[in-house]
Amino acid sequence: MLKTIRYYAGMGIYYIKLSLLGWMEYPMNLAAWLGTNLLQFLVGFATIKFVVQEFGALNGWTYSQIAFLYGLAMLSHAFSIILFIQTWHIGGIMLAGELDRFLLRPMNVLFQFLFMDFNLIGLTDLLPGVIIFIYGCMQVRFSWTLYSTLAIMAVLFGATLIRGALFMATGSIAFWTKSNSDFSGINLNIMDRTTMYPLTMYPRIIQMIFTFVLPFGFISFFPASAFLGMDNGFSFPSWIIWFTPVVGIAVFTLSCLLFCAGLRKYDSAGS
Amino acid sequence: MPLIKVNDLVKEYTVIKKGKGLKGALKSLLHKEKEILRAVNHISFSIQHGEIVGYIGPNGAGKSTTVKMLSGILSPTSGEILIDGLSPQKDRKRVVQNLGVVFGQRSQLNWDLRLGESFELLKRIYRIDDRQYQENLAMMDAILEIHKFIHTPVRQLSLGQRMRGDLAAAMLHSPQVLFLDEPTIGLDVDGKQAIRKFVKEINRLKQTTVILTTHDLGDIQELCSRLIIISEGTIVEDGSLSDLIDRIAPYRILHVELYEEAELPIHPLAEKIRQDGTAAVYRFDKKKVTAAQLIEDLSCFCKMKDFRLEEARIEDIIRAAYHKKEKLEGV
Numbered sequence: 001m002l003k004t005i006r007y008y009a010g011m012g013i014y015y016i017k018l019s020l021l022g023w024m025e026y027p028m029n030l031a032a033w034l035g036t037n038l039l040q041f042l043v044g045f046a047t048i049k050f051v052v053q054e055f056g057a058l059n060g061w062t063y064s065q066i067a068f069l070y071g072l073a074m075l076s077h078a079f080s081i082i083l084f085i086q087t088w089h090i091g092g093i094m095l096a097g098e099l100d101r102f103l104l105r106p107m108n109v110l111f112q113f114l115f116m117d118f119n120l121i122g123l124t125d126l127l128p129g130v131i132i133f134i135y136g137c138m139q140v141r142f143s144w145t146l147y148s149t150l151a152i153m154a155v156l157f158g159a160t161l162i163r164g165a166l167f168m169a170t171g172s173i174a175f176w177t178k179s180n181s182d183f184s185g186i187n188l189n190i191m192d193r194t195t196m197y198p199l200t201m202y203p204r205i206i207q208m209i210f211t212f213v214l215p216f217g218f219i220s221f222f223p224a225s226a227f228l229g230m231d232n233g234f235s236f237p238s239w240i241i242w243f244t245p246v247v248g249i250a251v252f253t254l255s256c257l258l259f260c261a262g263l264r265k266y267d268s269a270g271s
Numbered sequence: 272m273p274l275i276k277v278n279d280l281v282k283e284y285t286v287i288k289k290g291k292g293l294k295g296a297l298k299s300l301l302h303k304e305k306e307i308l309r310a311v312n313h314i315s316f317s318i319q320h321g322e323i324v325g326y327i328g329p330n331g332a333g334k335s336t337t338v339k340m341l342s343g344i345l346s347p348t349s350g351e352i353l354i355d356g357l358s359p360q361k362d363r364k365r366v367v368q369n370l371g372v373v374f375g376q377r378s379q380l381n382w383d384l385r386l387g388e389s390f391e392l393l394k395r396i397y398r399i400d401d402r403q404y405q406e407n408l409a410m411m412d413a414i415l416e417i418h419k420f421i422h423t424p425v426r427q428l429s430l431g432q433r434m435r436g437d438l439a440a441a442m443l444h445s446p447q448v449l450f451l452d453e454p455t456i457g458l459d460v461d462g463k464q465a466i467r468k469f470v471k472e473i474n475r476l477k478q479t480t481v482i483l484t485t486h487d488l489g490d491i492q493e494l495c496s497r498l499i500i501i502s503e504g505t506i507v508e509d510g511s512l513s514d515l516i517d518r519i520a521p522y523r524i525l526h527v528e529l530y531e532e533a534e535l536p537i538h539p540l541a542e543k544i545r546q547d548g549t550a551a552v553y554r555f556d557k558k559k560v561t562a563a564q565l566i567e568d569l570s571c572f573c574k575m576k577d578f579r580l581e582e583a584r585i586e587d588i589i590r591a592a593y594h595k596k597e598k599l600e601g602v
Contacts (some may be wrong), residue, residue: 007398015396024384025424097377103344104379105396106368 007134011107012115015187017156019118041128045070059201064139065228066197073134073220076159080128082122084164087112088184090259091174110259117140140158140228148227151241158248159219163191164253166214172255175262195220200233207233218244269271272356273317274448274480280350282311282336298417310336310428311506313350320447321478323470325495327485329593334484335506338452341482343370354448368397370442371479375453378437380425386436387421390443397444401465404443411439414472415465431462438469442479449473451483455490467493488585492523500592508592512585518581519591523564525553528577541565 023030049063050068058066086093093099093113102112142148159257170183194216199207211217211234223241277546288304289296309335318324328334339345340507341352343359352359360547368539375378381391394404412448415435420428428436433452441449451470455463467490473479491498491512497588500508508515527535537543541555554566562580569575 010394014392018381018384018388018392021388025383100339100344100374100377101379103363103371104342104367104372106364107396 008108009113010113015115016118020120023120025051030120030124033121034127035126037121037124038128041074041125041132043131046217059198061230064136065224066136067132068136068140068142068228069198069220069224070154070196071129071131071136072158072224074125074129075133075165076156076219077191077195078122078125079156079160080122080163081125082119082166083160084108084114084167085119085122086117087164087167087171089180089182090168090171090178090262091182094174094178094266095180095259099263110256110262113259119241142227151223151227154245155220155223155241158243158245159195159223161248161252162219162244165192165251166216168252168255169258172258172262175259191216191219198225200231200232204233215247218247274320274355275316275482276317276351276353277314277337277341277352278351280311280314280337280340280352281309281348282333282340282487283348284308284310295504305320311340311347312417314504314506315590316499316503316506316509318482319518321474323474323481323483323494323496325485325491325498326482327491327498327502327589328501330486330502332593334501334553335452337501338372338450338482338484342357342370342450343367351428360366368444369447371403371444371446371449373449373451373454375434375451375456378425378433380433380436380440382426384429385424387418389425389436389440390421393440393443399444403445407443407445408439411442412456414469417437427551431458432466433460434462435469436443436467438466441574442473442477445477449479449481450487451481453484453486455485455487463487463489470494488589491589493575502588502593502595507595515592516583516585516588519588519596521556521558522534522554522583523557523562524581525555525562526579526581527551527575529564530576533573535569538568551576 070131102109166187172186194210199217199221222232223244226238286306286308288306289299326334340347343363346360354366357366417435417439420432454466461569470481474481498512499506532549535546535551540560544552544554
């Protein structure tokens with residue numbers, strides 16, 4: 001048992017090292033991504049600033065508070081891209097026969113799949129995320145105590161898993177449809193719109209859906225409103241922050257089960 | 272006990288039939304007409320430790336499907352597979368630890384890595400200890416000369432180099448069983464020769480059991496001590512190439528040319544097919560009479576200027592087997 005854990009931990013680190021080596025082969029690629037991504041997010045953020053300044057607060061949220069929310073959401077977005085980008089195109093990976101290769105190795109297939117691609121492009125999302133989050137923290141005078149630091153870490157952990165779970169669940173549909181459908185565009189859009197703005201600005205029914213059906217509210221909105229003492233629309237108490245890692249682990253486990261069920265259904269793509 | 276045992280193996284695919292055009296497509300949305308295709312149809316065979324077996328058959332006969340089931344990628348619809356006593360489906364991780372698999376059409380190497388980095392990764396995945404790794408790497412290098420491109424990224428390798436890299440990668444963990452699915456496809460003559468040399472060497476040095484699928488007659492003649500021929504999902508032949516030739520094409524043809532026109536006699540052990548002036552053609556069963564004997568007998572009756580022996584072509588024999596013909600016509 002201990003031996004197995006040590007084996008997988010060692011392999012995980014080694015896969016990450018190999019991905020870094022792979023990226024090092026093409027440094028210009030990384031630089032180009034960094035440039036465009038940074039620009040994309042700064043423009044996005046400038047748009048919010050314009051909207052808030054022109055029309056006043058968004059549903060009671062000031063510009064500073066939205067910066068905090070936006071930054072928090074971007075951090076888990078970046079982590080999910082670093083760790084889980086391969087879940088965006090399970091169908092393509094399956095059709096290309098990559099899964100056959102995983103099945104030929106004496107190692108857990110889900111593990112190989114999750115660690116196959118440690119994606120450095122995600123670092124280019126992380127940088128603007130960090131900038132905006134620090135800016136937001138300064139604006140709202142966020143107090144960094146041991147409790148709040150741990151809470152932020154727990155939220156980022158859970159939020160990353162929630163995002164990963166959505167991508168993995170929608171990607172696993174490919175096992176049944178046997179097609180290369182890519183839901184990542186839609187998924188990213190939904191998550192941007194539900195995590196970077198206060199959920200309370202949407203109609204009640206939408207709030208319900210993104211709390212109880214697709215729990216994206218836990219990615220950034222519920223934690224941020226608890227940290228900032230804002231209304232979350234459901235009168236959730238402030239310890240709702242700690243629900244994010246719980247929800248994250250739960251939905252990620254579910255999506256893993258879906259992946260494994262799909263894998264059992266998988267008939268190799270022929271040759 | 273055989274190393275590989277396959278018993279009554281069946282693999283079916285369900286295909287949804289679609290009608291023609293938009294109307295047909297809409298109709299099949301409402302009412303799905305399913306068709307079951309049986310790719311592998313009640314196959315049984317056993318393979319002993321150290322054999323080199325050619326698993327051959329026409330395109331779509333079920334070769335790759337069988338190899339994929341043997342290597343644990345696909346699950347059979349019914350039937351049983353045991354590799355060294357274990358099922359590749361139930362005990363996947365333990366079985367593949369003892370298995371090397373190479374697909375000619377699809378590399379198992381990581382495109383983004385240099386070849387040597389791919390080997391290092393495999394060393395860790397299979398938990399190969401340093402000594403064994405170094406020994407195997409040295410052996411693979413001696414046979415395949417991989418040191419020339421070990422630091423090249425896999426995506427930049429030529430097809431021949433990539434195949435050699437793939438073969439070396441498949442042998443690093445000293446598997447007892449090696450599956451090669453069309454390993455020489457698309458390779459030039461040198462490339463093919465390198466692959467064949469590799470198969471012979473690992474079989475000799477490590478007693479590795481090899482199953483290879485191929486369409487290349489050179490592979491079949493040079494490598495396979497045994498052929499399993501599959502056609503439309505069932506085994507039609509299982510034996511050595513020479514047995515197959517003896518049974519399907521037992522005859523040889525002797526062309527005789529004389530100095531001057533003379534009526535050649537009928538030989539008790541050979542059939543005179545035709546005579547055209549000074550040229551005559553005999554067909555004889557090579558088990559009943561030798562060519563030398565026949566020529567000696569005939570030269571008692573006439574003065575022979577020249578003669579030529581014709582054998583059945585391997586290609587024709589294999590094709591006859593694919594079509595389940597008992598005897599080769601013509602020859």
